[in-house]
Amino acid sequence: MPASTPRIKSTGLHKGEIAPGVAKVDPIIIADKVTRTFGGLKAVDVDHLEIPRNAITALIGPNGAGKTTLFNLLTGFDKPDTGSWSFDGTALSGVPAFKVSQMGQVRTFQLTKSLAMLTVLENMKLGAKKQRGENFWAALIPSLWRAQDDEIEERALDLLKRFKLDTKKEDFAASLSGGQRKLLEMARALMSQPNLVMLDEPMAGVNPALTQSLLEHILDLKDEGMTVLFVEHDMQMVRHIADWVIVMAEGRVVAEGPPEEVMKNTAVIDAYLGSHLDTDLGIVTGRIDENGNPL
């Protein structure tokens, strides 16, 4: 990975001894007893979790650990069996996805959701937060819509320039490469001027040149005062940009902490790298005891 401008990592994010569920000095999300079961499988079983504000947090874990399901729950795209959580001090359980994003918490998807037969610019405009028509009286005054349309277009063009997609503004999203579509999705998420940006595998399927640019964009978000939570498989990326790492396995948080600390943790090595293949992952996650009995 080519060297980039070094950025300062955020430290001192937690309070007290580091352990799964540790309290944060300034949490933007606080979740309690969040569970989600599919059939007999507990995909998410999070006792307590806090996400630090204005930092970059990576959510890692093996396939099927429950990372995407947790994203879906926190953003209102899925409903939990139990649990509650808050965003910026406001209870969010039961709040639908479109309202969650209006409140300043946006997310992207593992498989990009850009609308293929709309142009890049049209995709961007759809990401804007307040559209005319949401306010009945404003919808009756054409000059207000025009001012709003101009403002939205200006913001979209600024963001497209920043993500080097401005020359493609009239192209259909379908014609973009996988990496460009990831950039478009991130740019579109910023149209709603969020406080918290949640990125589900932003680097997956992106070529190395664009990966570097995506990483820089993620670091920029923090510099602009946003909080980032992202799912990632590649430990090197995580080490490079994350201030804090949360490790999930079998639906549970098995470790968390600053990247260097977390990567030394044996629970992480077991969950992630499977270095002790003779040990059932259930022992690491506290699902079963040493004899294989449920706990």
Ligand SMILES: Nc1ncnc2c1ncn2[C@@H]1O[C@H](COP(=O)(O)OP(=O)(O)OP(=O)(O)O)[C@@H](O)[C@H]1O
């Ligand atoms: N809609 C669903 N119906 C049934 N099972 C599901 C559903 N969504 C997720 N699961 C199951 O829940 C578990 C957690 O899946 P999830 O996609 O959240 O994991 P993940 O950590 O994001 O994995 P990956 O890294 O592969 O994306 C998996 O066993 C998965 O098969």
